[in-house]
Amino acid sequence: MIYLELPPNVANMQKMANGLAKSMFRTISRKYDKAEHTPPKELDALKSMLGGGGGGMGGLGGSGKEKEAKPGVKNGGNMVAIAAMTEMCWGDAGLALAIPGQGLGNAAIMAAGTPEQKEKFGKCWAAMAITEPGTGSDAGNIKTTAKKDGDDYLINGEKIYITAGGRASHVVVWANIDPTQGKAGIKSFVVPKDLPGVQLVRLEKKMGIRASDTAAITFTNVRVPQENLLGSAEIKDKKEGFGGVMQTFDNTRPPVAAMSLGVSRASLDLTKELLAKEGVIIDYKKSRWTNDALRAEIEWMESEWESAYLLTMRAAWMADNGQPNSKEASMCKAKAGRVGNYIVLRCVELTRNLGYSEVHLLEKWARDQKILDIFEGTQQIQQLIVARQVLGKSSKELR
Numbered sequence: 001m002i003y004l005e006l007p008p009n010v011a012n013m014q015k016m017a018n019g020l021a022k023s024m025f026r027t028i029s030r031k032y033d034k035a036e037h038t039p040p041k042e043l044d045a046l047k048s049m050l051g052g053g054g055g056g057m058g059g060l061g062g063s064g065k066e067k068e069a070k071p072g073v074k075n076g077g078n079m080v081a082i083a084a085m086t087e088m089c090w091g092d093a094g095l096a097l098a099i100p101g102q103g104l105g106n107a108a109i110m111a112a113g114t115p116e117q118k119e120k121f122g123k124c125w126a127a128m129a130i131t132e133p134g135t136g137s138d139a140g141n142i143k144t145t146a147k148k149d150g151d152d153y154l155i156n157g158e159k160i161y162i163t164a165g166g167r168a169s170h171v172v173v174w175a176n177i178d179p180t181q182g183k184a185g186i187k188s189f190v191v192p193k194d195l196p197g198v199q200l201v202r203l204e205k206k207m208g209i210r211a212s213d214t215a216a217i218t219f220t221n222v223r224v225p226q227e228n229l230l231g232s233a234e235i236k237d238k239k240e241g242f243g244g245v246m247q248t249f250d251n252t253r254p255p256v257a258a259m260s261l262g263v264s265r266a267s268l269d270l271t272k273e274l275l276a277k278e279g280v281i282i283d284y285k286k287s288r289w290t291n292d293a294l295r296a297e298i299e300w301m302e303s304e305w306e307s308a309y310l311l312t313m314r315a316a317w318m319a320d321n322g323q324p325n326s327k328e329a330s331m332c333k334a335k336a337g338r339v340g341n342y343i344v345l346r347c348v349e350l351t352r353n354l355g356y357s358e359v360h361l362l363e364k365w366a367r368d369q370k371i372l373d374i375f376e377g378t379q380q381i382q383q384l385i386v387a388r389q390v391l392g393k394s395s396k397e398l399r
Helices: 008-034 077-091 093-097 104-112 115-121 179-185 238-277 293-320 326-350 362-372 379-391
Strands: 067-070 073-075 126-129 145-149 152-163 170-176 186-192 198-203 214-225
Touching (some): 008 077, 008 093, 073 293, 077 093, 093 238, 093 362, 104 115, 104 126, 104 186, 104 238, 126 152, 152 170, 152 186, 179 186, 238 293, 238 326, 238 362, 293 326, 326 362, 326 379
Parallel strands (some): 126 170
Antiparallel strands (some): 145 152, 152 214, 170 186, 198 214
């Protein structure tokens, strides 16, 4: 079973991440929000300190190195990633995504790669390329192809909205090795960006998380060795093929939920601090129903935040303990995204001119928060996945 108290190894990493958020991220947050596409040089020293790609303090999806907490209970990289990512995004979500070596592609390598591939690519900085101009939330509609050519694959296609695609050294590209098999033919490839045929087309100008670059990349006859295909190239079953690749989302959705938890908690903390200066103090000994409307709403938002937090920790705990967590990963992503949107925008409203102006970071957090409800699967996609799981329906039966 899951224990609500954080084990010492996770709590220590959480404390370390909070210190980083306070001492570094908050101090440079506004700087890189205004200087979009300028690499945050202050983060360069963090790669070795955080353990490199795929499993460090901010690694999305964990390292797979579990530690026994109780007999039969493991607290590993996924739970560490949640605790750390929440704290770092309390500092700045864009900067958390810009840490060298901590890409979404690293989570794909850890989720779908063989032990040899994890060893070979685990320390690289890998972005993840899924979305295409004609394919948004429906990842099964991918048009990028990977055609077998001798011992290699030739990759052709275009990918957009690639987080850290400009700065990462590698890109994990989702492509179809056999379009006649539909979703079953979709596989992931680790593609070094310096290969011939890989072209960085542009870096997007965005509403939020501006410290993190978002790229569009084209792939034209990019020759990739067969050993760069994550997992097996064999198409055994239509359910197994795409399902194996989708396990990546089960690893990365909880950390994205944690990002939303970090931003929304930052907004709540600052709002309570600003209200306290005006004499509005929350008395937690009083019943919410006997409080005034403002204090009652703050308490309600905090309770909603707690519920999203517990859902997220459970999804990460299940991943660490080898339990299928697809439903829980989507539940926590949907809950944290929706709750985060409400909290951050409401905090802007409650603080009035201080929330809407650049006097504080509240307006920035409102801009940052929106994407956390969209990428890694929109609210609607998460609800669809949960409904299929609860009702026992396939993707064909429930669209």
